[in-house]
Amino acid sequence: MGRPLPVVVALALWAGAPACGGSPAPAPTAAPPPVAQPAAAPATTADDPEAFVVDGPVRIAEAAPAQGTSEAPAAPSADGAPALETTVRRDALELLFGSDWAAVLALPSADRLTIVRGSTDGESPSETAQVRLTASQVAALLSEPPARQPLPASPEPVRESLEPLLERAWQHRLCELRRQHGLSTAPACPAVDDLGEAVTAVAARLELTATTPNPIPLLKADGTVRLAQTPLFFAAWTATGDTVGAAARPLAGVHLAHPDNGELAATSDAIGRIQFAALARPLAEPLQTGPLAFELDRSQLAGPLAPFWPATRLTIDTRNLDPGRTLVHSAERRDGAAIPPIVAGLVVEGLRANRPGLRSLPQKPRAAADALALSRPARLTADQRASLMADDLGVDFVVFVTVDSDYASRLNTHRKWYEARADMRRFNLWTGELVASTQTAASSSGLGAGRADQAARKALVAPLLDIVAEWTKPQEPPRPSPPLAARSARRR
Numbered sequence: 177m178g179r180p181l182p183v184v185v186a187l188a189l190w191a192g193a194p195a196c197g198g199s200p201a202p203a204p205t206a207a208p209p210p211v212a213q214p215a216a217a218p219a220t221t222a223d224d225p226e227a228f229v230v231d232g233p234v235r236i237a238e239a240a241p242a243q244g245t246s247e248a249p250a251a252p253s254a255d256g257a258p259a260l261e262t263t264v265r266r267d268a269l270e271l272l273f274g275s276d277w278a279a280v281l282a283l284p285s286a287d288r289l290t291i292v293r294g295s296t297d298g299e300s301p302s303e304t305a306q307v308r309l310t311a312s313q314v315a316a317l318l319s320e321p322p323a324r325q326p327l328p329a330s331p332e333p334v335r336e337s338l339e340p341l342l343e344r345a346w347q348h349r350l351c352e353l354r355r356q357h358g359l360s361t362a363p364a365c366p367a368v369d370d371l372g373e374a375v376t377a378v379a380a381r382l383e384l385t386a387t388t389p390n391p392i393p394l395l396k397a398d399g400t401v402r403l404a405q406t407p408l409f410f411a412a413w414t415a416t417g418d419t420v421g422a423a424a425r426p427l428a429g430v431h432l433a434h435p436d437n438g439e440l441a442a443t444s445d446a447i448g449r450i451q452f453a454a455l456a457r458p459l460a461e462p463l464q465t466g467p468l469a470f471e472l473d474r475s476q477l478a479g480p481l482a483p484f485w486p487a488t489r490l491t492i493d494t495r496n497l498d499p500g501r502t503l504v505h506s507a508e509r510r511d512g513a514a515i516p517p518i519v520a521g522l523v524v525e526g527l528r529a530n531r532p533g534l535r536s537l538p539q540k541p542r543a544a545a546d547a548l549a550l551s552r553p554a555r556l557t558a559d560q561r562a563s564l565m566a567d568d569l570g571v572d573f574v575v576f577v578t579v580d581s582d583y584a585s586r587l588n589t590h591r592k593w594y595e596a597r598a599d600m601r602r603f604n605l606w607t608g609e610l611v612a613s614t615q616t617a618a619s620s621s622g623l624g625a626g627r628a629d630q631a632a633r634k635a636l637v638a639p640l641l642d643i644v645a646e647w648t649k650p651q652e653p654p655r656p657s658p659p660l661a662a663r664s665a666r667r668r
Contacts, residue, residue, distance in 0.1 A: 224311070225310065225311045225312035225315070226310050226311070226312060227310060227311050228290070228308045228309065228310055229309060229310065229311050229314060230268075230271050230272065230307075230308065230309035230314065231306070231308055232264060232267040232268060232271055232306055232307035232308065233267060233306065234294075234304055234305075234306045235260055235263050235264055235267070235304065235305050235306065236296060236302050236303070236304050237259065237260040237302055237303045237304070237305075260303060260305050261286060261291065261305065262283065263305075264289075264291055264305045264306065264307040265283045265284060265286065265289065265291075265307065266278060266283065267307045268284060268289050268307045268309060268317075269281050269283070269284070269322065271307070271309070272309065272314065272317060272318075272353070273321075273349065273353070274349075274480075276475075276479060276480040276482070277346070277349060277480050279328070279479060279480075280324055280325050280326070280327060280328070280342075280479055280480065281321070281322040281323070281324055281325065282322045282323040282324075282325060283322065284317060284322050288313060288316060288317060289307055289308075289309065289313060290307070290308040290309065290310065290313065291305055291306070291307055291308075292305070292306045292307075292308060293305050294306075311357075314357055315357065315359055318350065318353055318354050318357060318359055319359065321350060324342075324343075324346055326339065327342070327477075327478070327479045329429070329431075329476045330429070330476065330477050330478065330479065331413075331427055331428060331429035331430060331477075333413050333415060333427065334378070334382070334413070334427075334477055334478075337378045337381070337416070338375070338378060338478060338479075338481055341371060341374050341375060341378075341481060342479065342480065342481060344366065344368060344371065345368060345371060345480060345481060346480075347366060348365050348366055348368045349480075351365035351366065352365055371481070371484055372484045374484075375478065375481050375484035375485055376484065376485075376486055379485050379486050379488075381413055381414045381415075381416075381424075382411065382412075382413055382427065382430070382477075383410075383411070383412045383413070383414070383424050384409055384410070384411055384430070384432075384472070384488065384490060385409065385410050385412075386407065386408070386409050386490060386492065387408050387409070387410060388405050388406070388407050388408045388492065389405065389570075390492055390493055391467075391492070391493035391494050391495040392404055392405055392407065392492055392493070392494055392495070393405075393494070393495055393496065393497045393498075393572060393606060394494050394495065394496055394497070395497070395606065395607065396496075402455075403455050403494070404497075404606035404607070405606065406451060406452055406453070406455050407451075407452050407455060407468065407470070407492050408449065408450070408451050409432060409444075409449075409450040409451075409470070409490060410426070410444075410448045410449055410450065411426070411427045411428075411430035411444040411448045411450060412424030412425060412426055412427055412448050413425055413426075413427040426444075426446070426447045426448030426449075427444060427448050428443075428444050428445055428446050428448065429443060429444060430443065430444040430448075430450065430472070430477070431443045431444075431472070431473035431476045431477075432450050432470040432471065432472060432473070432490065433470065433471060433473060434468065434469065434470055434471075435469060435471050440452055440455065440468075440470075452470075455468075467491050467492060467493045467494065468491070468492045468493075468494065469489055469490070469491045469492075470489070470490045470491075470492075471487070471488065471489050471490075472485075472487075472488035472489075472490075474487070474488075496651075497572045497573075497604075497606075498533060498572055498650075499572070499573060499647065499648045499649060499650065499651060500531050500532065500533035500534060500648050500650060501533040501570060501571045501572040501573065502531070502533065502534050502535075502571060502572070502573045502574070502575055502602075502644070502647070502648050503535055503536065503537065503564070503571040503573070503574045503575070503605070504520045504523055504524050504534065504535070504536050504574075504575045504577065504644065505517075505520055505536060505537050505542070505545050505549060505574065505575070505576055505577070506518075506519040506520035506523075506536075506549070506576075506577035506578070506579055507545070507546040507547075507549035507550045507576070507577075507578055507579070508578075508579040508580075508581070508633065509550075509579070509580050509581070510581045510582075510594075510625075510629045511581075511582055511583060511625075512580075512582075514546065515629075517579075518630070518633060518634070519577055519579050519598070519633055519636060519637060519640065520536040520537070520577060521536055522634065522637045523536075523577075523637060523640050523641055523644055524536045526637065526641045527641060527644060527645055527648070530645075531645075531648050533570075533571070533648075534644075534648060535571070544563055545563075545564070548560060548576065549576040549577070549578050550578055552576075552578060552599060552601065553601070553610075554610055555603075555608050555609065555610055556574075556603050556605070556608035557608060558608070560608070561605055561606075561608055564605060565605065571605060572604070572605055572606065573602055573603065573604060573605055573611070573647075573648075574602070574603050574605050575600060575601070575602045575603075575644060575647065576600070576601045576603070577598055577599070577600050577640065578598070578599040578600075578601075579596055579597070579598050579633055579636065580596070580597050581594050581595070581596040581597075581629045581632050581633055582594065582595055582596075583625065583628075584619060587621055590623050590624065591621055591622065591623055591628070592621060592622065592623075592624065592625055592628040593619060593620075593621045593628060594619065594620065594621070594622070594625070594628040594629045594631070594632040595617060595618075595619040595632060596617065596618055596619065596620075596629075596632035596633045596635065596636050597615065597616075597617045598615065598616050598617070598636050598640060599613075599615050600612075600613060600614050600615070600616070600640070600643060601613045602647055612647060614643060616636065616639045616640065616643070617636075618632060618635035618636045618639065619632050619635065620632040620634070620635045
């Protein structure tokens, strides 16, 4: 067997960072000290079982902190081994079995490996270590491989469904490695052609749904941009024993993340809810103009079987607030008593041709909306906004018109004069903020109180149309600045 060229990679382990699963801490930004290379492997032939056939990367540990400093040395691993030794033992698994399998294998004991220790030169000498495997050590690790552990981060129902498939894949991997190293005379390894189909069938039992509007409006203020609502997803699982049509059950432990921004990540809780708290903050510049994509973490769910798990991406589009998406609601009274509203419907009807997003609540009794309009609020609470959004009308703003029509005078025995006053308030339905308000009045006469009152309220419609038309006018995009050369030419 030919001896591959050694791969030497220098990574720094900070002494103060805890060892987690044997993974090294991130490298410091400063250049690491010079690495003292371990002694060269002895010249051996391919037939020599003590020939080194695998060379791992050189690992560097920061020197122990001086007395009086607050930094603590690196924590040992679960079996008491120092952090540096734990790291190189994990390296041995990755070099031999691959990084996917190394994550689910127990660490081999140090006596099954060759760990070459050394030190760096310079003002702050540090300890180094490198793992090396001889042909006989490789043969021993493949003959009696480390114990395979269950998928560490996968939700229990997923882990149980994948376990028999994972065992088949593991036996196939061992067979391939044994044949590759001349340790097996088997003509072929167990077939795994159906693994992809089997893993896909397991993946089909996971349901991911979005419960937020799509697209989500963007709120822009003071030079910042944030989402009007935080994206909310739910994860659910259909067990094998469930009857056809049975409701899926909430699944905890499912991880979604933005592919380009590691901060935008979340894991489902006990009720299956996946909520991205980080998006409550103003968005970073790259996220202001395009959709937000979230990908399922297949490695967390399926470990070494992740390549067989179908890629899943959930996309939430964004949009600017649209003034045309306005709900107009009027609560109306005559001489202090509630009466059927007519103003909102007439305003919407008058502008609908030019404002397709303008709408009014159905003309059936809406006690809650009427009470809200009559209270003339200075701001909408979260519960009030939720009740207005419950009908999924797709609006961004709401205009409450409170109309009071009162008897003014009598013109003669039968004809009366009524005066109608309108208080208008426009709210951002996503924030509850009062963004505009105004008042107007009109009067008219009619035969009897009913006709006079209705005529006065209808007389309000014309001025209200002008106000609502201005409030719902489409926003013009900013004009691009002319090129610098063109501006200079005009000045000349």
